[in-house]
Amino acid sequence: MKAAKRLSEMGSYVMADLQKQAREQEKRTGKPIVNLTLGNPGFPVADEVKNKMSELCQEAELFRYPGYRTIPAFSEAVHVYYQKRFHVELQNPMIIPLLGVKDAVSHLPLALLDPGDEALVPDPGFTYASDTILAGSTPVPYSLNAFMADPHSAFKKISEKTKILWMNFPSNPTGQMVDLLFYQKVVDLALKYGILVINDNPYVNITWDGVVAPSIMQVKGAERTAIEFMSLSKDYSLAGLRIGYAVGHAETLQAFSKLKNQVDAGMCLLHQEIAAFCLDQVDQDWQMEWSEKRNDYYRNNCHQLADFLEEKLKRTVERPKGGLYLWFDVPDGYETGEIYAQHILKEKSILLVPGSVYGQEGKRFVRASFAYLDL
Numbered sequence: 032m033k034a035a036k037r038l039s040e041m042g043s044y045v046m047a048d049l050q051k052q053a054r055e056q057e058k059r060t061g062k063p064i065v066n067l068t069l070g071n072p073g074f075p076v077a078d079e080v081k082n083k084m085s086e087l088c089q090e091a092e093l094f095r096y097p098g099y100r101t102i103p104a105f106s107e108a109v110h111v112y113y114q115k116r117f118h119v120e121l122q123n124p125m126i127i128p129l130l131g132v133k134d135a136v137s138h139l140p141l142a143l144l145d146p147g148d149e150a151l152v153p154d155p156g157f158t159y160a161s162d163t164i165l166a167g168s169t170p171v172p173y174s175l176n177a178f179m180a181d182p183h184s185a186f187k188k189i190s191e192k193t194k195i196l197w198m199n200f201p202s203n204p205t206g207q208m209v210d211l212l213f214y215q216k217v218v219d220l221a222l223k224y225g226i227l228v229i230n231d232n233p234y235v236n237i238t239w240d241g242v243v244a245p246s247i248m249q250v251k252g253a254e255r256t257a258i259e260f261m262s263l264s265k266d267y268s269l270a271g272l273r274i275g276y277a278v279g280h281a282e283t284l285q286a287f288s289k290l291k292n293q294v295d296a297g298m299c300l301l302h303q304e305i306a307a308f309c310l311d312q313v314d315q316d317w318q319m320e321w322s323e324k325r326n327d328y329y330r331n332n333c334h335q336l337a338d339f340l341e342e343k344l345k346r347t348v349e350r351p352k353g354g355l356y357l358w359f360d361v362p363d364g365y366e367t368g369e370i371y372a373q374h375i376l377k378e379k380s381i382l383l384v385p386g387s388v389y390g391q392e393g394k395r396f397v398r399a400s401f402a403y404l405d406l
């Protein structure tokens with residue numbers, strides 16, 4: 032059976048090849064590989080969340096088909112969370128539960144884009160380009176560095192076919208962050224040019240050294256032109272449960288809801304209850320203490336990994352103040368991050384992600400994850 036053409040258009044097998052090489056090398060040499068490609072959160076789940084989960088597991092009806100409804104406790108907790116965490120009163124009462132933010136990143140283009148439509152995607156950036164292609168539409172990369180220096184640079188790429196602009200800070204893969212002033216400029220430009228901004232914000236709470244990352248919903252006009260995705264994967268170390276949600280621009284959420292009624296059967300009620308519990312209690316002592324420890328853990332991981340790589344690779348590695356990744360360029364003499372990653376795998380038994388996976392501008396970079404460390 033021949034797979035659909037769109038799969039071959041979706042890009043690189045670079046990572047699959049490298050993972051395979053790593054497994055073979057480990058088998059052949061018996062020497063374990065230090066795998067720095069994974070984003071699984073290493074910080075343990077809070078006891079309070081586990082206990083709540085055990086308690087909820089006694090309620091048989093929570094295991095039924097959820098239907099397409101969002102339980103009021105979940106929607107209300109999201110509104111409470113935005114008030115407490117970002118001091119924002121969300122105008123649109125609707126939220127869309129997501130089976131992890133990845134659910135929305137891959138499915139939203141199907142709800143918004145027709146074949147031929149264009150989406151502005153960060154370069155380097157998460158999987159927005161391939162998800163645009165999956166919808167039969169065209170990704171138009173914008174330089175992340177240029178965008179950060181001047182948001183207008185991305186809007187210069189707008190054509191009459193452009194419908195949306197994706198962004199993500201703290202960035203995967205670079206760890207770069209922005210402030211409210213930046214978000215305000217982007218919202219003003221989006222309103223002026225009449226496009227939708229999708230702010231993918233799963234690392235908003237993973238910051239340290241006094242840095243507090245904002246929500247785009249904090250700026251004036253955001254709900255008229257933007258939606259935001261949030262996730263409990265990193266915030267609560269609940270990556271496997273697949274819990275996220277979308278807020279913001281009403282018409283977009285309506286369209287997305289219609290699409291989601293087609294592609295899945297709603298979010299598990301147990302998970303909705305857990306989300307409601309976590310978000311509603313964001314300002315409780317147990318959670319403030321837990322999240323402080325979580326960020327100390329990631330800060331330590333960040334420095335430990337940077338020290339390790341600087342020693343092993345004899346490179347200077349920049350240390351971000353948020354996100355879960357180190358991003359650094361390859362030394363002279365290596366044309367691409369892919370060639371460098373292959374060399375480092377062979378010589379040092381360390382597996383890195385070549386930056387080309389995230390776009391053209393990542394070609395001479397590599398990414399190392401400190402979400403979980405076993406050095």
Ligand SMILES: Cc1ncc(COP(=O)(O)O)c(C=O)c1O
Nearest residue numbers: 070131132133157203262264275
């Ligand atoms: C930028 C970005 N968006 C979305 C996701 C997916 O998050 P979730 O676990 O909620 O699906 C990730 C996960 O690594 C990510 O880095």
